[in-house]
Amino acid sequence: MAVVELRRQHVRGNDALVVGHRGASGHRPEHTLASYAEAIRQCADYIEPDLVSTKDGVLVARHENEIGGTTDVAxxxxxAGRRTTRTIDGRAVTGWFTEDFTLAELRTLRAKERIPALRPANTAFDGLYPVPTLDEVLDLARRSRTCDxxxxxxxxxxxxPTYFDSIDLSLEEPLVEGLRRAGLDRPGARVVLQSFExxxxxxxDRRSGARIVQLVDCTGAPYDLVATGDPRTYADLVSQKGLRAISRYADGVGLCKDRMIPRTADGRLGRPTRAIADAHAAGLTVHGWTFRRENQFLPVEFRRGADPAGIGDLAGEIRAFLAVGMDGFFTDNPGAGAAAVGR
Incomplete structure (x- = not known):
């Protein structure tokens, strides 16, 4: 009798990191536990909660502290009396703000789709999900496994963060405390902390053992630099000198797509810049944002049909950026992202 032992082995494709942007926000209303769970089901390596504070200092997952467009508060x-105007990063914003609600009050609200015209299927989930806390997101991650x-x-x-510091609701301390409670503030933990400031x-970087990524927008400047009169812009940050400076406190950069491959006047992908090569030379990983499947967000050559809400060739766009050295990416559609890297 011949005994053959079969060992299961997962075969990975490209090692590029797939980050579920606000969860799987192309499939469920963003920043809900359902969206994060769907991202995990679609083989995301990481889930991405944007963090803001409640009035009583609890971190919750919302893309912005103004929640008129992502909850049913209106x-x-x-x-109704909570509607107001605040100056956020030098810009007047009118609506309802998380810092004016206690967690108990905020939990009475329900999430809704932010861009229903482009994602009408997601509106079927409007009103079903509460706003999650950081602790709940961390708990979901701890209890879950990736596809491999x-x-x-x-x-x-x-x-x-500069705005929240100005109203005595600092984000950094409760974030680090939350990671410690979850047992995730340690070397080797799969945690990356990011900010545009x-x-x-x-x-x-001083408080936590987590990896750090400096986000870089396509235009403008980090607001903390603006607030202190520092003239540096995001363009300065991705210069060779700027990237070397970033490497002193961060492990990577999160680049707007146009920083890597700008678009031409007719909306197609143009010639790649030196940003990825320069970041790698400084010892930094490069994660790109944001990859979405709707035609409205895609370069012309990857669109399918004329409907802005139509589904284009997202995997093709992602592969074009991977080909020039991008190490990972944020996507609203993790399943398509996983397919693009061959999983």
């Missing part, structure tokens, strides 16, 4: 008469059996990673972004990342 239809709640008991909160590893722990699901968490990639939190602190939103408007710089000073708070330097602080997080």
């Amino acid at each position: 239809g709640r008469p008991e909160f 059996g590893r722990p699901v990673g968490v990639y939190p972004e602190t939103k408007h 710089t000073q708070n990342l330097r602080e997080l």
Whole structure:
């Protein structure tokens, strides 16, 4: 008798990191536990909660602290008096803000689809899900595994840290405390901390053992630099000198797609820049954002049909960026992202 022992082995394709942007926000309303769970089901390596604070200092997952477009608060008469105008990062914004709600009040609200015209299927889930806390997102990640059996990673972004500091609701301390409670503030934990500002990342680098990624927008400048009169812009940050400076406190950069491959005047992908090569030379990984499957977001050559809400060739776009050295990416459609890297 011949005994043959068969060992199961998962075969990975490209090792590029797939980050579920606000969960699987192309399939469920963003920043809900359902969206994060769907991202995990679609083989995301990491899930990405954007973090803002409630009035009582609890971190919750919302893309912005203004929640009129992502919850049903506008239809709640008991909160009509909370509508106000605040100056966020130098810009007047009118609506309802998480910092004016206690967690108990915020939990009475329900999430809704942010861009229903482009994602009408997601509106079927409007009104079903509450706003999750950081602790709940971390708990979901701890109890879950990726498609290749590893722990699901968490990639939190602190939103408007200078603004929240100005109203005595600092984000950094409760973020680090939350990671410690979850047992995730340790070397080797699958946690990456990110921000469009710089000073708070330097602080997080001192406070936490997590990896750090400096986000870089296509235009403008980090607001903490603007607020202190520092003339540097995001363009300065991705210069060779700027990237070397980032490497002193961060492990990677999260680049707007146009920083890597800008689009031509007719909306097609143009010639790649030196940003990826320069970041790698500085010892930094490069994660690109944001990859979405709807035609409206895609370069012309990857669109399918004329409907802006139509589904184009997202995997093709992702592969074009991987071909020039991108190490990972944020996507609203993790399943398509996983397919693009051959999983």
